[in-house]
Amino acid sequence: MKKYKHLSVEERQQMTFDWRYRGWTVLELLTEQEVDELNAELDRLRLERNEAEPEKWQEFEPIMHPHKSSEKIEKMFSHPKIVEACEFLMEGDIVGMQTWGYYKPKGELGRDQHQNGFYTGCGHNEIINTALALDNHDPDNGAVWNYEGSHRLPILPMEDNEERKKTNTGNWRSERGISCVMPEGHDFKKIEGYLRKGQVALLHSHVVHGSEPNRDTTRMRRNFLCGYLKQGANFHPGNQMKREPIDIYKLREKHWGE
Ligand SMILES: O=C(O)CCC(=O)C(=O)O
Numbered sequence: 001m002k003k004y005k006h007l008s009v010e011e012r013q014q015m016t017f018d019w020r021y022r023g024w025t026v027l028e029l030l031t032e033q034e035v036d037e038l039n040a041e042l043d044r045l046r047l048e049r050n051e052a053e054p055e056k057w058q059e060f061e062p063i064m065h066p067h068k069s070s071e072k073i074e075k076m077f078s079h080p081k082i083v084e085a086c087e088f089l090m091e092g093d094i095v096g097m098q099t100w101g102y103y104k105p106k107g108e109l110g111r112d113q114h115q116n117g118f119y120t121g122c123g124h125n126e127i128i129n130t131a132l133a134l135d136n137h138d139p140d141n142g143a144v145w146n147y148e149g150s151h152r153l154p155i156l157p158m159e160d161n162e163e164r165k166k167t168n169t170g171n172w173r174s175e176r177g178i179s180c181v182m183p184e185g186h187d188f189k190k191i192e193g194y195l196r197k198g199q200v201a202l203l204h205s206h207v208v209h210g211s212e213p214n215r216d217t218t219r220m221r222r223n224f225l226c227g228y229l230k231q232g233a234n235f236h237p238g239n240q241m242k243r244e245p246i247d248i249y250k251l252r253e254k255h256w257g258e
């Protein structure tokens, strides 16, 4: 039997249930202090970027692939508990795909409903996107909600909304105005997102999710997002993201000695 170093029996039982019936699962990962350090590092990268090319970047535009410019972020990307969780859920070896620092400042609009598998183009359960909460997330500050059980659907048709596309700011073009169309008469339940700072949500490739605007007048919502692909799976590199397989085991060895 495979030995698990980082996931307890209880965690694995919960994950098995969530992967079958829900389409996402949540794990405890970091302390508040560890998250504060990660926030400081992402802020350093974001401010450096904005200062270098002020005409190009909006203040809180996502930081693409921050692991390429920071050892601390690269270390977090290869966190052994996350690697073990992705292997467990996708039942095999994995490769790293992408990282983002994602910000939703107060007043910012939400993301249209979508399946991540549509963008990455891989098969069912061949990619997991993780969202590490860098603040407390709840419906007031625009947390991610999910349609429970919708990961059992195929990739759904997409609908364009030209008016909503106009609300996209900066370089980020696919955030709003393209949403997937749920089957008529469906009865999937929309489950609001609640994450505590330091928890990480793992999203199935096919689960339908989105987010509402950040209506909170004081609180930001920050996320560290990563993607992990099942080894050997096909994927779209993406015009904007320029995804390429990353040897996550080499990074784990380098940063964690495992
Ligand atoms: O954080 C958000 O609002 C959207 C994130 C998302 O779509 C994802 O993690 O796949």
Ligand SMILES: [Fe+2]
Pocket (backbone or CB within 6 Å): 114, 115, 116, 209
């Ligand atoms: Fe998504």
